[in-house]
Each structure stands twice: as C-alpha cells, then as structure tokens.
Amino acid sequence: MIPALKRNRQTGYAIRQGSRAMDVIFYILALLVCLATLYPFYFVVIMSISSPSEVAAMNVFWYPKGFFLGSYELIVGDAKMWRAYLNTLVYVTCGTALNCLMAVLGAYPLTVRSLVGRKWLVRYLLIPMYFGGGLIPAYLLVNKLGLYNTMGAIIIPGAVGIWNIILVRTYFQTIPDSLKESAFVDGASHLQLLFKIMIPVSKPIMAVIAIYTIVGIWNNWFDALVYLPNEKLHPLQMYLYRVVVQQTVDLKMLSMEDARSAAANMLTNLQLKYSIIVFTTLPVLFTYPFFQKYFVKGAMLGSLKE
Structure with a gap:
C-alpha cells in the first residue's frame, strides 16, 4: 500500500x-x-x-x-482424580527439569568452535528429529530398559528434545564471544561458563523450552495408554481420556457418600465431563503469565541466527 x-x-x-x-x-x-x-x-x-x-x-x-457447582464438588471429592493430578505434577516437574538440562548440555558443546566434527554432529541430529523408529521399536526399547509400567516410561523417553537442543544452541550463538573469552581469561572452566554465565543470560529461551515442555507433558495421555497399565500411575489427561472417550469411569459413583444419592438424580455424565475438562485445563492457562515476560523474546531471538 x-x-x-x-x-x-x-x-x-x-x-x-x-x-x-x-x-x-x-x-x-x-x-x-x-x-x-x-x-x-x-x-x-x-x-x-x-x-x-x-x-x-x-x-x-x-x-x-x-x-x-455440584459437578465440581463431585470431581474435587474423587480420590482417583487427585492421584492422577499428583502424578501429572511429578511428570511435569521432573520432565521439564530434565528436558531443560539435557537441552543445555546438548547445545553448549555444539557452540564450541574447537569441537571436532561440530557441523557433522548438528547435521546428524537432524536425522532423528525428522525420522523416528515408530511405536513398536519405542515400546520394545522401553520394555527392555525396565521402564514399562513405571513413571520413568513417561519422563525418560522424552528427556532429550532435539528441537530444543537446536533452539538453545542458536540462542547460545547470539551471546557475544567477548563474554566467553573474558570468563576463560578469569580461569573459568566450560562447566562454570555454562552454569554461571550462559544459563543466567539465557532465561528467555529456557522459558520457551519450559512452557513447551510443560504443555506437552500436561496434555500427554497416549504414552500412559501404551506404557502404564497401572491406573495408579496414570496422569490427569489419561483420567480425562477414560472419562470422556472410554467412559470407563462412572462419574456418578464418585466419592462424597453423603451427596452421592442426592446428586445421582440431578447430574448427568455430560455436565461432569465439561467440568473435568475445565478443571484439568485451568492450571496450564495459569502457567503462561509466569513465562510471558521471557516467552516472546526467547521465541524470536532463538530463531533469528543460525
């Protein structure tokens, strides 16, 4: 125009x-x-x-x-739902921390110019990022490692995200070389440079990785369907899947014995499904404001320089 x-x-x-x-x-x-x-x-x-x-x-x-609000009262009183909630918090906390750590440890060596074969390693990482072995090899690997039907089946396989490594590497390359050289002149090692200088100035990209990982783990139910036959280990989204899709949870038979007889004639499973969808979605929505300060900046800076 x-x-x-x-x-x-x-x-x-x-x-x-x-x-x-x-x-x-x-x-x-x-x-x-x-x-x-x-x-x-x-x-x-x-x-x-x-x-x-x-x-x-x-x-x-x-x-x-x-x-x-009777449907929310029934949901809050369900012990199985709270167990699934606790499992999800464990998966999100451990998975996010491990994913961020692996992204940092994998990205930093790729920014060291003296590393032999650095460019070939970057190209090699692109192969498994675009091509995977599929569900059956993944299932066999989890089973052979002894992770089947354990919390590790949800946390460990997703600990290394190649896309996250590339994002962090790209962001690390935007940090001035003079800052790194001055640290080495003062006698800092690579680990000291990474944890005392690189990571503190990389909060935006770490926030991006954290929010992506949190949302991904929070919404994940398929891995639990494949690897966790024990319902006591199921995350919240798997509980929601059983309620909404499989309908194996009779929501009218939830706890609160004193209110069950009166509520059974009033409530329908349909409304309870809507209520539990809201109940399981709100925590993720409330997570974004805490990362908003760094999110936009990290998403942009981590994609500009290659």
Missing part, C-alpha cells in the same frame, strides 16, 4: 502508512478470529456451571442458564 501524506501542524508533512478503513477491517477480522478461538472454551465453562437440566437439553449457548 502506498504511504499517504498527512498534514501535521508541527512537522509539516508526515508519512502515514495505510488507511483507517483497512485498520478497522483488520481489527474486526482479528476480533472474529479471537472469538472463534475462545468460544469453545467459553462454551465448556458455561456448560459446566449451568443447570443440569439445561445442559442435558443442550439449551446453553451464550450464557449460563441457572447456576450449579
């Missing part, structure tokens, strides 16, 4: 890019995209707090009809 000239009292003529009409159109399109993106989650929320009879009749579309 050709820039237009706009009269300015102080500076004479100034260049104004675009037009207000196009700006209004773009804002409207962006608003429509936001509404289309947010409405599904909004729909689940209002369905989870509406009257069970209105939910069963599918009469809720734009705002809650009635107000009922």
Whole structure:
C-alpha cells in the first residue's frame, strides 16, 4: 500500500502508512478470529456451571442458564482424580527439569568452535528429529530398559528434545564471544561458563523450552495408554481420556457418600465431563503469565541466527 501524506501542524508533512478503513477491517477480522478461538472454551465453562437440566437439553449457548457447582464438588471429592493430578505434577516437574538440562548440555558443546566434527554432529541430529523408529521399536526399547509400567516410561523417553537442543544452541550463538573469552581469561572452566554465565543470560529461551515442555507433558495421555497399565500411575489427561472417550469411569459413583444419592438424580455424565475438562485445563492457562515476560523474546531471538 502506498504511504499517504498527512498534514501535521508541527512537522509539516508526515508519512502515514495505510488507511483507517483497512485498520478497522483488520481489527474486526482479528476480533472474529479471537472469538472463534475462545468460544469453545467459553462454551465448556458455561456448560459446566449451568443447570443440569439445561445442559442435558443442550439449551446453553451464550450464557449460563441457572447456576450449579455440584459437578465440581463431585470431581474435587474423587480420590482417583487427585492421584492422577499428583502424578501429572511429578511428570511435569521432573520432565521439564530434565528436558531443560539435557537441552543445555546438548547445545553448549555444539557452540564450541574447537569441537571436532561440530557441523557433522548438528547435521546428524537432524536425522532423528525428522525420522523416528515408530511405536513398536519405542515400546520394545522401553520394555527392555525396565521402564514399562513405571513413571520413568513417561519422563525418560522424552528427556532429550532435539528441537530444543537446536533452539538453545542458536540462542547460545547470539551471546557475544567477548563474554566467553573474558570468563576463560578469569580461569573459568566450560562447566562454570555454562552454569554461571550462559544459563543466567539465557532465561528467555529456557522459558520457551519450559512452557513447551510443560504443555506437552500436561496434555500427554497416549504414552500412559501404551506404557502404564497401572491406573495408579496414570496422569490427569489419561483420567480425562477414560472419562470422556472410554467412559470407563462412572462419574456418578464418585466419592462424597453423603451427596452421592442426592446428586445421582440431578447430574448427568455430560455436565461432569465439561467440568473435568475445565478443571484439568485451568492450571496450564495459569502457567503462561509466569513465562510471558521471557516467552516472546526467547521465541524470536532463538530463531533469528543460525
């Protein structure tokens, strides 16, 4: 679009890019995209707090009809759900810490120019990033390593992310060489340089890797389906999968004995499914603000220099 000239009292003529009409159109399109993106989650929320009879009749579309939190009371009182919640926290905490550590340890040597075969190692890493052995070899490997039906089956196989290593390596290359050279002049070793200088100045890219890993592990249910026959080790998303897809959990038979008999006649499995979807999604949504400070900067800087 050709820039237009706009009269300015102080500076004479100034260049104004675009037009207000196009700006209004773009804002409207962006608003429509936001509404289309947010409405599904909004729909689940209002369905989870509406009257069970209105939910069963599918009469809720734009705002809650009635107000009922009995389904959340049943969910909170379910011991199996809290066990799955605790398992997920363990998987997320250990998996994220291990993934970040492996990304740093794998990326730093690839930035050392004196490393023999450094470029060939980078090219080699691209092969398993795009080509995997498949589910059966992965299952056999997990079984041979003795990780089957253990928490390690969820944490260890995903500890090394090649894409994360490449991101961290690219970010490390943006750090000035003078900073590294001054550290070596002061007698620092490679480990001291990595943990005392490189990592502290790489908070943006570490935040990017952390949020990607947290969301990935939190939403993961397939690995638990394949490697964890023991329900006591299932993560939260596997519990949600059993509720929504397999329907092997009778939500009307949850704990709270004193309220079960009264709630069984009022609640439907449909509303309880909406409630548990909200309950399992909110923690991830609340995670983003803590990483927002570094997220955009890390995502951009980690992709500019190769």
